[in-house]
Amino acid sequence: MTEPSPADGRPARDFDLHVISGLPRAGSTLLSALLAQNPEVHASISSPLLGAIQAVRDHFNMADQTAASLVPDEDQRELHGHLIDGYYRQRRQGRRIVFDTNRGWTAQLGLLHALSPGSKVLVCVRDMAAVVDSFERIFRANPFMLTRLFAGPQEWSSVYTRVEALTQRGRVVGGPWLALKEGLYSEHAAKLLLIDYDLLAQSPLQVLEQVYVFLGLTPWDGHRLDGLSLPEAELARVRQFDQNLGTPQLHQLLPSVRYQRRDSVLPPDLLQTVRALNFWQALDGSKAQMLRQTG
Template identity: 45%
Template sequence: MANSAPSFHFISGLPRSGSTLLAALLRQNPRFHAGMTSPVGSLFSALLNQFSADSEFGPVVTQEQRKRMLSGLFGNYYADQVGKDVVFDTNRQWCAKLPALLDLFPQAKVIACVRNVAWVMDSIERLYRANPYENTKLFNDDAERNTVYSRVDTLAQRNRLVGFAWAALKDAYYGEHANSLLLVEYDLLVTQPEKVLRLVYEFLGETWFEHDFEQVEYDAPEFDQALGLKGLHKVRPKIEATARRTILPPDLFEQYAQLDFWKDSQNSEANVIRTARNARAIDNGND
């Protein structure tokens, strides 16, 4: 008998907020497949462009054909995940695609990893400074990469790494599909991983699996090297948190520290695992 198709769920949210760590934990469950950002999101957008209004093929591709082709991307890309009951696809753009995703997969859930935006910027800046002999592809030219101010402001633009992810997440948080969304704060994930993961399982309706929080493994050195940002997806074996100071100038840190809209539960039906707004900053390198 052929294996039944897996269920699909999605990991999204802000960069440097624990999505790789979450995937590394979930993949410990032999029933689950999870990993770093996949190309499915880019393929999804490219295919959608090919039969949308500005394409010559738009008039000849029916709505049902569009849905079959888009859903087929997931089934075909993950066809080699034999024996996996649940597949988690990771991409920051999924928060901006909830209407399509939930029409294709009505039972799907989206787990969005979040972190105070100032600490997201701090984390990326630390990686940038740790690679001083490399011009990372995060920045297009010297005008963008010259100083910490230009780097952070560039990342915050609505079409760039942090700004896009933040805007897409906010769109989903206040949107009509928010009840299919679970926001997981980085601070809690690294300080109370078992409690957080149990809540994730409950949200997904899955049977609990005993995870090993002392031996967590994930790394993608080839991908990180191609991006020019070594260590971007490296997860340390043991989950533990230590307090640290920011390397951002105080004015720049303060500018981005108040953007954690998910602290306010009004006007949103999203599910959130969160800490108090003034919780102390923590880090364990597992972003």
């Protein structure tokens, strides 16, 4: 169903908006590709939409002390709504269900609720040791290309400095980790469905079935586990995104779903330290739901 008409009489959005968020290297690209098989769904890798919305909001509140008071909340809400509609007008190509992907959404659930009350959030999570291990493998696979994920030699010089940098506040792993913690214990936590990477990779069809139930959507029975891809225009954007970061194949999408268990390349002491960050394993005090591997 599409977004209901606002009380102020503005036209209803003619597509359903949901978001994908969570940790990096935790299956968001795979989940997007699987969802995008549904002809009614648009889903891709991380978009700049949330950043644009935040930039407009920040401008009203920072550029001039009186600017925010001159633009009522309802006008700001309408402006941000037009950003959403405009960004996806061409991209969705008439599809009625849109998934916007950004790891920052879990820290902006109040904003999401204000702009799109019916939206829900699919949150990709994974053992933090596996997340960091995945980044470390990418770094080691490209010894002559120093990724822009690190500020310089003081950060990329050893596995210890690399892990410390990645997990700092505001960095590629630490930022989404903090955003996840904020969202999980917020008043809007019921919007969240956490999806464990191992479960997604091993039982993707069962995960998709539960995703449709959570979102209140009619299940689509045409999903397949091979021939995975994104539209060519999206693939070109993905390749450019990864190249700009100096991280080739960061968003690599294999043609078929394949779960591969592997030993970590992290030293044992780092493994222990990073695994202690898996706070979502117990959802005590949170209204979020989680799909997890039970076997």
